[in-house]
Amino acid sequence: xxxxxxxxxxxxxxxxxxxxxxxxxxxxxxxxxxxxxxxxxxxxxxxxxxxxxxxxxxxxxxxxxxxxxxxxxxxxxxxxxxxxxxxxxxxxxxxxxxxxxxxxxxxxxxxxxxxxxxxxxxxxxxxxxxxxxxxxxxxxxxxxxxxxxxxxxxxxxxxxxxxxxxxxxxxxxxxxxxxxxxxxxxxxxxxxxxxxxxxxxxxxxxxxxxxxxxxxxxxxxxxxxxxxxxxxxxxxxxxxxxxxxxxxxxxxxxxxxxxxxxxxxxxxxxxxxxxxxxx
Ligand code: AMP
Ligand code: MN
Ligand code: MN
Ligand code: MN
Numbered sequence: 001x002x003x004x005x006x007x008x009x010x011x012x013x014x015x016x017x018x019x020x021x022x023x024x025x026x027x028x029x030x031x032x033x034x035x036x037x038x039x040x041x042x043x044x045x046x047x048x049x050x051x052x053x054x055x056x057x058x059x060x061x062x063x064x065x066x067x068x069x070x071x072x073x074x075x076x077x078x079x080x081x082x083x084x085x086x087x088x089x090x091x092x093x094x095x096x097x098x099x100x101x102x103x104x105x106x107x108x109x110x111x112x113x114x115x116x117x118x119x120x121x122x123x124x125x126x127x128x129x130x131x132x133x134x135x136x137x138x139x140x141x142x143x144x145x146x147x148x149x150x151x152x153x154x155x156x157x158x159x160x161x162x163x164x165x166x167x168x169x170x171x172x173x174x175x176x177x178x179x180x181x182x183x184x185x186x187x188x189x190x191x192x193x194x195x196x197x198x199x200x201x202x203x204x205x206x207x208x209x210x211x212x213x214x215x216x217x218x219x220x221x222x223x224x225x226x227x228x229x230x231x232x233x234x235x236x237x238x239x240x241x242x243x244x245x246x247x248x249x250x251x252x253x254x255x256x257x258x259x260x261x262x263x264x265x266x267x268x269x270x271x272x273x274x275x276x277x278x279x
Contacts, residue, residue, distance in 0.1 A: 002032040004274065005261040006062060006081060007191065007222065007247020010048075012131040013038035013066075016252030019048035022260060025250075026059055029261030033274070035064035035081055035247070039134055040097040042085040062277075065090075066191060067180070068097060068171040071206060074196050075161070075169070078177045078210075079219065079245065082277045083186030090184040093172055098132060104169045105133040111165035112138065112158065117145060135159045136251070151255060178213040187276050189217035189245045193236070194229050207240050217273045221246035221266055223258045230267060237270045244270035 009015030010022055017025070019036060026034045036048050045063050052059050063085045069076045083090060109121035117123075123144075124137040139154030148154045158165040172180070181188040190210050193203060207218065218240075220233040237244045244267075250260040266272055 003030055003261060004033045004246055004272075005029075005031050005248050005250070005263065006033075006035040006064065006189075006245050006273065007037050007066070007079060007219065008034070008250040008260055009038055009066075010036055010044040011129075012041055012044035014128075014131075014134040014136040014251060016254065018130075019044045020051040022250075023048065023051040023057060023059060025253075025260040027057065029259060031059065031261035033060045033062060034261075035062035035079075037064035037066040037079050037081075037247070038131070039066050039077075040068055040094060040101065041065070041131060042083075042090075042094065043131060045085050063186075065094075067093070067177045068100075068169070069174055069177045070169065070171040071174055071209070073161075073168070074198070074206075075171065076174070076196060076206065077191035078174070078181070078215070079189040079191045079217075079247075080177075080181035080184060080186040081189055081217075081245070081273060083181060083184040085184070087180075087184035090180045093176060093180040097172060100169055100171060101132045101134070104167050105138075107167045108135070108138055108159070108165050111167070112142070115147075115158070115164065117142065117147060138165070174209055174215075175213045178210070178215050182214050187217055187243070187273060188213075188215040189219055189243070189273060190215060191219050192222040192249065193218060193233060194225075195222075204236075207236060207242070211240055211242065215242075216276060217243040217245045219247060220244040220270060221263050223247075223249040223256075223263055225264070230264070234267055234270045243273040243276055245273040
């Protein structure tokens with residue numbers, strides 16, 4: 001059986017490592033199939049493909065992306081897997097998301113200036129040297145400046161929904177995101193469904209809408225997940241007739257508790273997402 005990790009990040013978004021380093025980690029962990037799913041960008045995919053050209057590397061790459069989506073008052077993440085990274089409609093959406101990200105970062109920085117953090121935008125931009133600014137970069141600046149003592153505290157005190165530097169952002173909606181994934185010949189997967197703080201009935205409503213717009217998968221295994229959560233997600237896959245996906249959501253060796261490829265395996269009573277692209 002092949003080992004899959006269909007969700008991870010590089011320094012082209014909020015991850016700490018280059019695509020080349022990710023290939024090294026994948027090799028160490030015995031991963032056979034890897035999807036790079038940076039937030040709202042496909043910029044890391046070319047170097048990832050280059051990195052597997054060496055003869056000693058035996059790794060299959062699935063092109064991916066993790067799109068930020070606004071659904072009601074929630075920020076939802078949609079994975080596009082097995083995408084054509086050059087598809088014009090996808091690239092158009094990426095451009096829109098990029099602009100959203102830049103203006104959001106400026107607004108977050110303004111809020112943080114008010115609590116005494118000087119030049120927050122420039123500092124976060126410096127940390128996001130390879131890619132776009134995301135909230136973990138601000139969390140890292142808060143930590144560096146001694147305003148917080150962990151990255152998590154940055155989210156809990158300032159950056160997460162309801163806190164002073166949280167900016168509601170007009171990301172793509174579900175329809176736009178799933179249309180772009182489809183235009184890129186990929187499959188849409190609802191990432192880490194239990195991380196949005198939704199009630200069971202709201203989650204069902206989300207999955208229904210997700211499916212109605214063409215989404216085909218649910219991420220059943222995501223990083224560290226409890227057995228009862230896996231059971232719930234398998235049940236939802238069965239009820240809504242969706243494929244199941246698995247990924248570590250690895251970001252960084254320093255901050256991620258789980259290694260690349262370190263997530264559990266998919267239970268047998270669900271249909272793996274790779275069956276959707278198997279020939
Ligand atoms: P952004 O796309 O800029 O909104 O940043 C989202 C990223 O921040 C996620 O992919 C996680 O890596 C991280 N993140 C989001 N919420 C939290 C949280 N509550 N605690 C810690 N990290 C978080
Ligand atoms: Mn992230
Ligand atoms: Mn996510
Ligand atoms: Mn992710």
